[in-house]
Amino acid sequence: xxxxxxxxxxxxxxxQLREEGIESLYPPQAEAxxxxxxxxxxxxxxxxxxxxxxxxxxxxxxxxxxxGGKALYIVPLRALxxxxxxxxxxxxxxxxxxxxxxxxYEDSGEWLADKDVIVATSEKVDSLVRNGAPWVEDxxxxxxxxxxxxxxxxxxxxxxxxxxxxxxxxxxxxVVALSATVGNAETLAEWLDAELVDSTWRPIDLKKGVHYGQxxxxxxxxxxxxxxxxxEKPTEAIVRETLAxxxxxxxxxxxxxxxxxxxxxLANTTADGIDDDERRKLAELAExxxxxxxxxxxxxxxACVEKGAAFHHAGCSSEHRSxxxxxxxxxxIKVVSATPTLAAGVNTPxxxxxxxxxxxYSGDVGGxxxxxxxxxxxxxxxxxxxxxxxxGEALLLADGHDELDELLDRYVxxxxxxxxxxxxxxxxxxxxxxxxxxxxxxxxxxxLLEFLGRTxxxxxxxxxGDGNDNLERIVDSTxxxxxxxxxxxRGGGIEATNLGHTVSRLYLDPMSAAEIIDGLGDATGPTxxxxxxxxxxxxxxYELYLRSGDREEYTMLAYEREAxxxxxxxxxxxxxxxxxxxxxxxxxxxxxxxxSELDEEAIAERYGVGPGDIRxxxxxxxxxxxxxxxxxxxxxxxxxxxxxxxxxxxxxxxxGELIDLAGVRGVxxxxxxxxxxxxxxxxxxxxxxxxxxxxxxxxxxxxxxxNVLEAAGHRDPDMDxxxxxxxxxxxxxxxxxxxxxxxxxxxGGEDQSSLGDF
Numbered sequence: 001x002x003x004x005x006x007x008x009x010x011x012x013x014x015x016q017l018r019e020e021g022i023e024s025l026y027p028p029q030a031e032a033x034x035x036x037x038x039x040x041x042x043x044x045x046x047x048x049x050x051x052x053x054x055x056x057x058x059x060x061x062x063x064x065x066x067x068g069g070k071a072l073y074i075v076p077l078r079a080l081x082x083x084x085x086x087x088x089x090x091x092x093x094x095x096x097x098x099x100x101x102x103x104x105y106e107d108s109g110e111w112l113a114d115k116d117v118i119v120a121t122s123e124k125v126d127s128l129v130r131n132g133a134p135w136v137e138d139x140x141x142x143x144x145x146x147x148x149x150x151x152x153x154x155x156x157x158x159x160x161x162x163x164x165x166x167x168x169x170x171x172x173x174x175v176v177a178l179s180a181t182v183g184n185a186e187t188l189a190e191w192l193d194a195e196l197v198d199s200t201w202r203p204i205d206l207k208k209g210v211h212y213g214q215x216x217x218x219x220x221x222x223x224x225x226x227x228x229x230x231x232e233k234p235t236e237a238i239v240r241e242t243l244a245x246x247x248x249x250x251x252x253x254x255x256x257x258x259x260x261x262x263x264x265x266l267a268n269t270t271a272d273g274i275d276d277d278e279r280r281k282l283a284e285l286a287e288x289x290x291x292x293x294x295x296x297x298x299x300x301x302x303a304c305v306e307k308g309a310a311f312h313h314a315g316c317s318s319e320h321r322s323x324x325x326x327x328x329x330x331x332x333i334k335v336v337s338a339t340p341t342l343a344a345g346v347n348t349p350x351x352x353x354x355x356x357x358x359x360x361y362s363g364d365v366g367g368x369x370x371x372x373x374x375x376x377x378x379x380x381x382x383x384x385x386x387x388x389x390x391x392g393e394a395l396l397l398a399d400g401h402d403e404l405d406e407l408l409d410r411y412v413x414x415x416x417x418x419x420x421x422x423x424x425x426x427x428x429x430x431x432x433x434x435x436x437x438x439x440x441x442x443x444x445x446x447x448l449l450e451f452l453g454r455t456x457x458x459x460x461x462x463x464x465g466d467g468n469d470n471l472e473r474i475v476d477s478t479x480x481x482x483x484x485x486x487x488x489x490r491g492g493g494i495e496a497t498n499l500g501h502t503v504s505r506l507y508l509d510p511m512s513a514a515e516i517i518d519g520l521g522d523a524t525g526p527t528x529x530x531x532x533x534x535x536x537x538x539x540x541x542y543e544l545y546l547r548s549g550d551r552e553e554y555t556m557l558a559y560e561r562e563a564x565x566x567x568x569x570x571x572x573x574x575x576x577x578x579x580x581x582x583x584x585x586x587x588x589x590x591x592x593x594x595x596s597e598l599d600e601e602a603i604a605e606r607y608g609v610g611p612g613d614i615r616x617x618x619x620x621x622x623x624x625x626x627x628x629x630x631x632x633x634x635x636x637x638x639x640x641x642x643x644x645x646x647x648x649x650x651x652x653x654x655x656g657e658l659i660d661l662a663g664v665r666g667v668x669x670x671x672x673x674x675x676x677x678x679x680x681x682x683x684x685x686x687x688x689x690x691x692x693x694x695x696x697x698x699x700x701x702x703x704x705x706x707n708v709l710e711a712a713g714h715r716d717p718d719m720d721x722x723x724x725x726x727x728x729x730x731x732x733x734x735x736x737x738x739x740x741x742x743x744x745x746x747x748g749g750e751d752q753s754s755l756g757d758f
Contacts, residue, residue, distance in 0.1 A: 001030040008038040008063040012094045026052040028199040035195035038063040042194035044177045046185035048202050049381030053178040057143040060176045065116045069140030073119045076146050078102045084119045105507035108133045122159040127507045129165050130435050147177040151419035157428035164454040184418035191459040203386040208412045212398040219412040234397050236269050239335050243273035247351025251337040252379045254357035256313040262337035263304045263311035270308035270334040282306055292319045295601045297610045312338040315610025349385035353394040374416040421457035429478045430510045438496035438504035485514045502634050506627040512538035516628045519566035523639050530564040531646040532591040535624035537584035544586045554582040591621050595649035622651045665711040678728045686712040696728035
């Protein structure tokens with residue numbers, strides 16, 4: 001089907017596609033058009049990666065906009081939101097306005113009302129519905145990308161409930177759900193009252209197989225020699241051969257440590273396969289990588305990048321991950337070793353994919369557990385880029401003949417499992433039942449059950465039996481919990497209390513709110529550590545793990561600072577509860593170190609974390625402390641000021657005396673300390689500061705000084721002809737010692753102005 005023959009799509013879009021070399025639609029795209037995707041019909045597209053799902057979404061959204069409507073594109077990850085925003089920006093030249101919304105769960109997003117296409121994570125859309133964003137009622141088309149993630153126990157229920165709410169608000173809403181190939185796509189289509197396009201077609205051939213011995217054994221029964229040298233591992237041999245053919249390789253492993261270790265080894269392979277021009281570009285990229293942060297992770301990544309390799313996992317900062325993804329897409333980096341998170345939709349295709357580790361640790365089974373077929377197929381689907389690769393190959397690795405047979409049976413020849421709703425889990429129910437009541441979607445038990453009847457869970461258990469009985473039991477126990485903690489009132493019906501409305505608006509798990517309220521109940525002058533520990537032990541914070549020897553260290557710390565903790569402390573004899581409590585203490589101590597200006601490298605080493613982990617904990621703590629501040633205000637408690645200071649300190653990573661300075665755009669934690677030590681202690685003093693003093697404090701960097709002074713409102717920020725004040729000599733504090741313990745200048749790396757600069 002020719003793109004110009006698609007009715008309902010604006011002519012300029014067809015022309016834009018032609019300019020990109022796209023004149024005819026792929027078969028799954030043509031099927032979607034025939035099913036009415038460009039005419040407002042709902043659709044589930046269950047097709048392989050790289051088979052044109054995004055174009056199906058664009059046909060739906062741009063047709064809706066052309067009819068005067070508004071479209072929403074829901075993604076599972078923030079990184080994907082940025083990627084899609086960049087991709088859709090090509091439409092702005094034709095008058096289609098694009099908006100992106102992630103984070104800040106208290107925001108109603110009113111500014112998005114004028115946007116034609118909005119990109120947001122499912123959590124953000126859920127929060128917008130809770131906060132009554134009026135433009136939600138104006139939506140005509142909603143695209144749910146990676147909809148098979150409704151199967152995910154943590155994020156799936158949010159996507160499921162959000163789609164149910166959007167369809168309730170807009171009965172005529174077009175829903176376009178994009179999915180990898182799953183075992184029960186027809187169930188997803190039934191749930192969404194949608195047409196189904198279920199296809200295995202790919203634009204280029206994907207061969208799946210297993211490497212064993214000295215050969216590749218493919219699912220179609222064919223074999224091909226791929227010899228492994230005497231000093232090589234199979235992955236190195238595969239990367240070597242792929243590189244010789246001008247291709248790139250994506251290697252999936254089961255842990256961060258394995259990702260870094262694999263990248264270091266594979267860098268020795270790629271180093272021999274890059275030309276002089278690539279070597280020069282990689283050296284520049286390595287310097288950029290080092291400049292992101294002063295951590296061992298940053299240095300290790302840069303050392304790999306110099307040789308054409310990289311690693312990618314959640315412990316890397318977002319800027320590190322973006323640098324790696326961009327360079328890999330450009331085929332400058334030849335191999336990336338990654339944890340499975342990279343398979344969740346980010347556009348990183350390669351010639352070959354190697355699933356090196358097909359088992360990972362699971363706490364549920366207390367050991368290693370095989371990955372699902374769906375997960376492995378998602379990884380394999382990254383192999384082969386149309387227009388760049390003549391084919392794609394996805395390979396598992398076998399150690400023996402029996403394992404070869406097992407991997408062929410388990411993954412190569414197997415169909416993906418059906419996705420299953422995880423909505424009936426109690427943590428999900430706590431959050432979503434309260435939000436459903438507070439948002440006005442239900443005012444009685446019967447209305448709650450009627451609303452839940454719109455979910456995938458209800459579709460999968462529509463015939464009654466244990467599923468429905470189980471759902472009713474969980475609804476009843478959850479309502480009892482919400483009532484007991486003062487979040488809802490039950491009389492003739494059910495309504496949210498003022499406190500319940502606040503908890504829902506703050507996007508908190510009600511159990512987190514209950515923990516915070518209990519801890520703040522009798523708090524008088526809470527300390528920073530006490531507040532950080534309080535939010536760290538809520539269900540909304542992923543705590544740091546206790547390593548060998550940590551239990552003794554943090555038990556001693558608990559005794560030393562016993563008076564600072566808020567709420568009850570569990571007994572050491574309550575093994576599981578006490579260990580969780582200590583894990584929260586370790587997390588709180590890390591946050592305290594950050595807020596005491598301890599160098600980032602020292603934090604990473606002390607706690608065994610990466611820059612991305614620090615950023616994640618800081619962001620979550622800032623959000624939870626903001627929620628605690630709101631709850632304290634709602635309840636009329638006296639500790640609002642202390643909570644606000646703790647929040648500002650963790651936000652900027654500074655001592656209390658630097659909060660004002662660090663809040664100036666472009667200053668951040670390290671520059672704030674340098675300015676403070678130079679005698680400039682407040683924003684007002686910076687606004688009227690002598691320029692030679694500012695220039696000296698900011699290490700003679702004229703452009704930085706100009707930007708900082710301009711942000712502070714200085715009357716003349718121009719640094720032309722200014723000489724730094726020689727009497728200003730910012731000190732350099734020893735690595736690893738927080739300012740709160742020495743009172744001296746925190747430093748340790750040029751221009752890492754704040755953690756947010758990652």
